[in-house]
Amino acid sequence: MDAREQLVSWLNDAYSMEKSLEETLERHAKDAEGEPEVHARITRHIDETRSQAETVKGCVESLGGKVSKAKSALSEMMGAAQGMANKPASDTMVKNAISDYAAEHFEIASYRALIEAARALGEEQIALKLTSILHQEEDMARFLEEKLPEAVRGTLSASQR
Template sequence: MTDAREHLLDWLRDAHAMEQQAEQMLKAQAARIEHYPELKARIEQHIEETLGQQALLEGCITRLGSSPSRLKDAMGKVAAMGQAIGGMVASDEIVKGSMAGYVFEHMEIASYRTLIAAAEALGDQETRAACERILVEEEAMARWLQDHLPDVTRQFLERADTPGATAKK
C-alpha cells in the first residue's frame, strides 16, 4: 500500500473517531437542553446526520480493506464525555456549548476538505463523493450555528435576567 493511501486511511479513521466524538457530544448536549427548543431540534437532526456520516466513513474504510480504529473511537468518546462534564458546571452552558459546536463543525469541515483532496489525488471517487456529501451537512450545521448563535445568546441573557428562570440550559 502506498504512503498516500495509508494517509487517506488514517485520516478516514480519524474522521470516524471525530464523528464518534460528535455523536456523544451532541447527545449529551441535546439531553441537557430545556429552554432552547429550536437549538435542541437542530442538534437532534445533526445527531441523525452524524450517524449516517459514521456509516459512510465505515463504508469507505472497509472498501479500502481496513476497519475503524477502536482506540481512536474510544478516545473520541472519552473526550466528548469530558466536554459534557465540563459544560455542566458553566453558568452559561448553552452559550459555551453553542460556541464549542461551531468550532467543532469547522474542524470537521477542515477534515473533510482534506479527505476530499486526498481521495481526489488517489483517484478514489467513492471516498471523495462520500466526503463531499458529509461536507455539505457539516457546512449546513456550521451555518445554522453561525446564524443562530446571536439568538441563543439573546435568549440566554433574557432568561438570565428573569428571576427564577434557568438560563444555562
C-alpha cells in the first residue's frame, strides 16, 4: 500500500467512524429530551456528523477512492466505547456524556493524524476540510466537558431522593 492508498484507508476509517457515531448520537439525543440545551446541542452535532461523513467521503473520492461500507476496526472500537451507555439506567445522561466525550477525543486524535497525513502528501485542500471537522469535534468536546459535572451532580441528587 502506498502513501496515498494509506490516506484513503484512513479516510475510510473516519467515514465509518462518523456513520457509526451518527446512530449513537441519535439514541443519546432521545435520552436527552428532558434536557433542552443538551438535546439541542446533540441534535446539532448529529447534523454536523452527517456533514462530516459527506466531507470525508468527498475527500476519499477526490483521491480516486471509494468509501467502504464495511465497518472498520475504528468504527467497531467506537461502537464498543459507546456501548456502555446503551442500557436504560438512572445514570444514562452521565454514561452518555462520558462515552460521547471519549468518542469526541478519539475523533480529535483521528482528524489530527489525517490532517498531518494530508499535508505530508501535499493535499492541502483535504487538510483544510479536515481542519474544519476537527474544530467541530473540539467544540463538541468542550461542550461535553462543561456539561459532565452538571450531569453527575444531577444524577447524584436524584439518587438521594
